[in-house]
Amino acid sequence: MxxxxxxxxxxxxxxxxxxxxxxxxxxxxxxxxxxSLRPHSGSIPVLVNKYSSLPPGYKPDDLVFPNVPFLFTEKIEKRMLRKEAASALELLFQEAEKDGIFLAGVSAYRSYEAQQAIFNSYVQAQGIEKAKTFSASPGTSEHETGLAVDISDKDGKCPAVDCFGQTTEAGWLEKHAHTYGFIIRYPKGKEDITGYKYEPWHLRYVGPRIAAEIKERNIALEEYLKAEPVITKSDSK
Ligand SMILES: [Zn+2]
Structure with a gap:
């Protein structure tokens, strides 16, 4: 019973x-x-582009200073990354050195306020329509996630500029970054999907599993997340 x-x-x-x-x-x-998968602001695969912005004032709560060289020595905001991305970047730099590739960070985290100040100064100087063509409005720069970092060779010969694409350092990143969870966020040929021209220096941390799939399928993050393609082109980063 x-x-x-x-x-x-x-x-x-x-x-x-x-x-x-x-x-x-x-x-x-x-x-x-x-x-469509729309990860929230604090999640590792979060989508940030001209159509998908972070909430005003968003700030990641786990920013740290990765122990890797940058082109500057000051311990300032733009040297910071979220913890998981920082550890992955340290590993990436260590493994690159084993292959004789010496890298340096150019710029990592940027606060909403910093992006706002940059954008506003361009708006004042050149008007909003012009400013939008080369600068990201606050909330739409991937650097605000704390998961993106611009990389150069250690001497800074081509810091976040087109000539970086021809360097052995860029070649190494193209081949190996995904192993450490990073993607070349704005790949060649995906301009009408990401909304940005090819930026071989801009790495975005998405974690090793997603990075491997994106690399394998040769797709952009927007395609992985089945998000709307960003058709507007610009030179901003
Ligand atoms: Zn960048």
Whole structure:
């Protein structure tokens, strides 16, 4: 004879089990991209572009100074990255050195306020329409996520400029960055999807699993997340 209390217990357990299955199913469906995956601001695969901005004043809560050389020595904001990305960058630099590739950071985190100040100064000087063609409005620069970093060779011959694409350092990054969880965020030939011209120096941390898939399928982050392509082109970074 089963007591009513036991029946209640079994029913509760069954309910919890079934609802967790439903949640799992929902997550899988989103992960497989049947519906557009829109990760929240603090998540590692967050999408930031001209159509998808961070909330005003967003600031990651786990920013640290990665122990890698930058082209400047000051311990300032633009040297910071989120913890997971910082550790991955340290590993990437160490492994690059084993191959005789010596890298340096140019610029990493940028606060919403800093981006706002930069953008506003361009707006004042040249007007909003012109400013928008070469500078990201606040909330839409990937550097505000704390997951993006511009890289150069250690001497800074081509710091975040086109000639970096011809360097052995860029070649090494193209081949190996995904192993450490980074993607070349604005690849060649994807300008009408990312909204940016080719930037071989701009690395974005998405984690090793997603980075490997993006590299393997030769797609942009927008394609991975089944997000709307950004058709407007610009020179901003
Ligand atoms: Zn950049």
């Amino acid at each position: 089963i007591k009513p209390a036991s029946i209640l217990l079994i029913l509760t357990a069954a309910f919890i089990f079934l609802s967790s299955c439903t949640n799992l199913h929902k997550q899988e469906r989103e992960m497989n991209g049947v519906t």
